[in-house]
Amino acid sequence: MSGAPQKAEPGTLYVVATPLGNLSDITLRALDILRTVDIIASEDTRTTLKLLNAYDIKGPTLWAYHEHNEREKAPKLIEKLLEGKSIALVSEAGTPGISDPGAHLVKLAHENDLPVRPIPGPSAIACALSVSGLELKAGFLFLGFLPNKKGDRQKILNEIKNETRPILCYESPHRLLATLKDALEILGPRKVFMAREMTKKFEEYFWTDIPSLLAKYKENKPRGEFTLIFEGALLEKQKSAKEIERVLKTLLEEGLSIKEASSRLAEDFGISKKEAYQFALKLKKSL
Numbered sequence: 001m002s003g004a005p006q007k008a009e010p011g012t013l014y015v016v017a018t019p020l021g022n023l024s025d026i027t028l029r030a031l032d033i034l035r036t037v038d039i040i041a042s043e044d045t046r047t048t049l050k051l052l053n054a055y056d057i058k059g060p061t062l063w064a065y066h067e068h069n070e071r072e073k074a075p076k077l078i079e080k081l082l083e084g085k086s087i088a089l090v091s092e093a094g095t096p097g098i099s100d101p102g103a104h105l106v107k108l109a110h111e112n113d114l115p116v117r118p119i120p121g122p123s124a125i126a127c128a129l130s131v132s133g134l135e136l137k138a139g140f141l142f143l144g145f146l147p148n149k150k151g152d153r154q155k156i157l158n159e160i161k162n163e164t165r166p167i168l169c170y171e172s173p174h175r176l177l178a179t180l181k182d183a184l185e186i187l188g189p190r191k192v193f194m195a196r197e198m199t200k201k202f203e204e205y206f207w208t209d210i211p212s213l214l215a216k217y218k219e220n221k222p223r224g225e226f227t228l229i230f231e232g233a234l235l236e237k238q239k240s241a242k243e244i245e246r247v248l249k250t251l252l253e254e255g256l257s258i259k260e261a262s263s264r265l266a267e268d269f270g271i272s273k274k275e276a277y278q279f280a281l282k283l284k285k286s287l
Contacts, residue, residue: 003028008036008086013077013109015102016088017095017121021200023054027121031055038085041065041077043101044092060088067101074105081114088119095123099144099170125168128195128227131205134166140229143169146179153179157186164232173222180214183230189269191231197224244269248283258284 006029008014014033019025034040034052040060042048048062065073077087089096089105096102109116125142134140141163147153160167171179183192189211196204202224208216210230244265251261258280265276 006032006036008033008038008088009115010084010086011081012086012115012117013081013106014086014088014117014119015096015106016090016119017123018048018051018090018093020093020122020124020127020198021203023051025122025199026051026055027119030119030121031057033088033119034090035059036086037088039063039077039080039087041073041087041089041105043090043096047092048090065089065101065105070101070104074108077105078108078112078114081109082112093122093124095121098123098125122199124170124195124198124225124227127198128168128193128205128229129166131195132166132193132207132229134193134229136166138165140166140168143167145170145172146175148175150178150182154182154186157182161186162233166232167230169228169230171226171228173224173226176217176222176226177214179228180210180217184210184214187230187233190233193229195227195229198227200224244279245283248280252280252284 014037016030016033017027018030034055035057037060039062040048040052041063043066045062045064052058052062063073063077065077081087089102091097091100091102094100097106106116129136129140141160143156143160146156146169169179187210189209191207191209192213193207194204194213196202198205247268248261248265251264252258256264258277262273262276262280265280266273269276
């Protein structure tokens, strides 16, 4: 293991992780590379300039490289690499290529047998998971940003509603309410961990449930960038099964029919009427 300063090598593409918000989170190695590359390909040049100015980095040429121009710019950047120029790829925040532009350029670099080197550092995925307290030995499911269109978004949520691992996704403030409404309808009122504005001045991290989070942001306009981690289906069902049984027994003892009791269960616990009816029928037989 070496801590010696590193200089960018000719013809090499560096994928450089940059701070999510707090500029002090940049790594020493990332600063070495940013100082010595010929070109920095940046998703948001304004954000990158703030970082460069904070550390008095003035040498590299700054190229705008984002989702709207990557197909046009990537071949030109490959030409520069083939000429022996070194390039640092940076996103607006965090690690490039994860829900950010970058994968296309990296793929082209590999296809041209050009060296690609990661400069690891901040990642919204790792940050949120690390403070969630979730047990992750079985892994987790990462969805990135859910689709803008309601139908496409609901299709994905329906596909993963029985996933037993934690489910992580990013969401922007203007789509948060729509996503939470769809999640409540399809995933039910399960628990959710909310990470907002990570490493920034008004950062927030807390556990709640989908109905409570939805109510919170109906009353308060969502601001900042959100990372949501939904509990897996099996874990949520294990936790709620005893509570469902307790409530169901009470309803049946009050004289409600199986159909009436199952309708109440479906409404109160966010499960399907069919699932609630089967649960009620099974419990009725055991009483």
